[in-house]
Amino acid sequence: GSLLFIVTLFMAALSGCGKPYLSALDPAGEVARKQYDLMMWSVWIMVFVMVVVFAVFLTVLIRFRRKKGDESIPKQVPGNHKLEILWTIIPIVLLILIAIPTISQVFSLGDTKAMDKKKDAKQGALIVKVRASLYWWEFEYPGYGVVTSQELVVPTNQKVYFQVKASDVKHSFWIPSVGGKMDANTDNINKFWLEIDDQKAEDAGNVFYGKCAELCGPSHALMDFRVKAVPQDEFKAWISNMKNAKETKPASALAQEGQDVFKKSCISCHAVTPNDTRPEQARTAPNMATFGEREKVAGILDRNEANLKNWIKDPEKYKPGTKMPAFGDKLSDRQIDALAAYLMQLKAGE
Ligand code: CUA
Numbered sequence: 001g002s003l004l005f006i007v008t009l010f011m012a013a014l015s016g017c018g019k020p021y022l023s024a025l026d027p028a029g030e031v032a033r034k035q036y037d038l039m040m041w042s043v044w045i046m047v048f049v050m051v052v053v054f055a056v057f058l059t060v061l062i063r064f065r066r067k068k069g070d071e072s073i074p075k076q077v078p079g080n081h082k083l084e085i086l087w088t089i090i091p092i093v094l095l096i097l098i099a100i101p102t103i104s105q106v107f108s109l110g111d112t113k114a115m116d117k118k119k120d121a122k123q124g125a126l127i128v129k130v131r132a133s134l135y136w137w138e139f140e141y142p143g144y145g146v147v148t149s150q151e152l153v154v155p156t157n158q159k160v161y162f163q164v165k166a167s168d169v170k171h172s173f174w175i176p177s178v179g180g181k182m183d184a185n186t187d188n189i190n191k192f193w194l195e196i197d198d199q200k201a202e203d204a205g206n207v208f209y210g211k212c213a214e215l216c217g218p219s220h221a222l223m224d225f226r227v228k229a230v231p232q233d234e235f236k237a238w239i240s241n242m243k244n245a246k247e248t249k250p251a252s253a254l255a256q257e258g259q260d261v262f263k264k265s266c267i268s269c270h271a272v273t274p275n276d277t278r279p280e281q282a283r284t285a286p287n288m289a290t291f292g293e294r295e296k297v298a299g300i301l302d303r304n305e306a307n308l309k310n311w312i313k314d315p316e317k318y319k320p321g322t323k324m325p326a327f328g329d330k331l332s333d334r335q336i337d338a339l340a341a342y343l344m345q346l347k348a349g350e
Contacts, residue, residue: 029179031179041098115193126154127142128160128163130163131184132173134219134322135216135220140280145243152228156197157198159195164191167280170184171214174210196227207227218320222319248347254342257341257342261331261335271283272287272288288343298319308343309337312340
């Protein structure tokens, strides 16, 4: 009982419990479920080994303890071939029992042939290119010419194929309740797929949380992203909307002023259209086209004007090591107010 308690406690600590839908112990799709099953299978085998070992150990401790008045030296045993063979074979069998499902899962999760057929996105596999950078995420839908950042949008009940890479140092793409982790490397593209259950997505309010799972710098722990998992028809509407979106027209005089500031100070790194056709080397900062619809500023602060302004003034304070320069002394308060007004109303359109 106490052993199971310790194991549970340990796993709870590993799974980051407390935060909703950031738990590998509450799988929300096929991949996460397979990973969970593998994890539990290993845990039960380990529990079995511990129970047997402890039982033998305690029995020996009690049965063969030194008895009062008995000064004799016990029988000396230099070795026992039968026992040695037995305790060599048992671990081998246990390892094989773990290896068989593990290897079969590795091949099943690595089956990305569907994405290599280069079918048109409309009828074939849905492909999302994930690019990790210090400390933000870019999601590109090559079948649609759509680029977005920080908030990944995917359909439920459908395999989504990911091509994962990094633009600076190694990161790792992980949506704990959906699957991963997948290393994001600078010198190769890692491919895998994920699928999210319709019902699980609904239970989660259609939002899951993603994290960087590879120590990449001082703000590694702040490299969060959102995953919006929506029904397939909703996804189709979203992607076609993104594909055809025009740059948002400023809705007020202040926002208009903000757009001018943006075009002078921000546009060299940040794009404001989701159908950004520039090569990825030119996309050196998060695409802002859907900022007005996002949950967070920079993936970590609640999206409101006050947080946005603080972020623009001194991003280093919130994300140490960020590439985004501080604008607190480059722009006037009026300019920052205008910029925030402009950014807060950016939408991919209805
Ligand atoms: Cu990126 Cu840790």
